[in-house]
Amino acid sequence: MDHQHSLMPPAAIPSTTFKIGLCQLSVTADKERNIAHARKAIEEAAAKGAKLVMLPEIWNSPYSNDSFPVYAEDIDVGGEASPSTAMLSEVARLLKITIVGGSIPERSGDRLYNTCCVFDSDGKLKAKHRKIHLFDIDIPGKITFIESKTLTAGENPTIVDTDNHWWVLAEVGRIGIGICYDIRFQELAMIYAARGLFLPSLDQAADNQLYVATCSPARDVAAGYVAWGHSTLVGPFGEVLATTEHEQDIIIAEIDYSLLELRRTNLPLTKQRRGDLYQLVDVQRMKSES
Numbered sequence: 001m002d003h004q005h006s007l008m009p010p011a012a013i014p015s016t017t018f019k020i021g022l023c024q025l026s027v028t029a030d031k032e033r034n035i036a037h038a039r040k041a042i043e044e045a046a047a048k049g050a051k052l053v054m055l056p057e058i059w060n061s062p063y064s065n066d067s068f069p070v071y072a073e074d075i076d077v078g079g080e081a082s083p084s085t086a087m088l089s090e091v092a093r094l095l096k097i098t099i100v101g102g103s104i105p106e107r108s109g110d111r112l113y114n115t116c117c118v119f120d121s122d123g124k125l126k127a128k129h130r131k132i133h134l135f136d137i138d139i140p141g142k143i144t145f146i147e148s149k150t151l152t153a154g155e156n157p158t159i160v161d162t163d164n165h166w167w168v169l170a171e172v173g174r175i176g177i178g179i180c181y182d183i184r185f186q187e188l189a190m191i192y193a194a195r196g197l198f199l200p201s202l203d204q205a206a207d208n209q210l211y212v213a214t215c216s217p218a219r220d221v222a223a224g225y226v227a228w229g230h231s232t233l234v235g236p237f238g239e240v241l242a243t244t245e246h247e248q249d250i251i252i253a254e255i256d257y258s259l260l261e262l263r264r265t266n267l268p269l270t271k272q273r274r275g276d277l278y279q280l281v282d283v284q285r286m287k288s289e290s
């Protein structure tokens with residue numbers, strides 16, 4: 001039976017669990033190969049049951065200021081102007097999965113951004129997160145990387161309500177997006193937690209009672225910027241649920257939203273917060289409501 005066109009409710013009660021796939025990809029200078037390679041990894045993760053698949057930051061291009069303008073794509077135009085997002089959209093639709101598409105360099109007019117695209121299981125572009133905190137560091141004798149030489153910072157935290165198709169019998173739910181350096185800024189995680197969802201950084205999972213998934217490129221010691229690898233899923237108790245080493249890998253792990261409920265019931269931090277003494281100000285929400 002084609003469930004999509006049936007008006008009958010599902011026989012089974014939707015599960016509180018689903019599988020996530022974190023694709024720790026090797027990235028080369030060959031864009032076509034990177035796209036084909038990412039597609040294969042997504043297909044493999046989906047074949048292993050993942051309903052939500054994540055890619056790493058800048059997976060279609062080397063991570064360098066010289067490369068960003070060369071590999072950048074116009075996501076809003078789509079199609080041939082954006083072969084990377086065209087692939088993500090197609091594979092999300094064909095496999096009926098949600099994809100958090102890591103990030104790619106995005107061209108928009110005369111600006112470049114480091115942008116994460118989220119596709120729902122219809123293949124529709126559900127959200128675009130432009131990295132808010134650009135990675136501008138200068139550690140003498142060690143590393144200098146000034147993303148703001150080429151990139152413009154995004155202006156919005158991004159929360160995505162993914163579609164919860166009942167025929168999938170699993171809810172991927174609400175996701176907050178952070179790109180790499182973004183996750184070091186705990187206010188972002190706090191705002192996401194306050195709006196009730198599931199990402200962004202490792203040390204903030206327990207504090208904010210969230211699931212946190214991080215996905216890195218595989219380590220390439222010959223690259224200009226050497227990624228750490230160790231993609232990881234952390235649960236709402238701060239426990240490492242799944243992780244890996246430096247090499248290319250696909251992590252498949254289970255997310256269970258009932259554990260979020262348990263954690264939040266056992267430790268009712270939201271209720272016990274002293275709003276009379278301190279407050280988190282969600283500037284974006286205030287602007288949108290004024």
Ligand SMILES: O=C(O)CCC(=O)C(=O)O
Pocket residue numbers: 057134135179180181182184
């Ligand atoms: O925060 C870090 O340690 C690394 C950040 C980074 O590499 C990035 O934002 O691209």
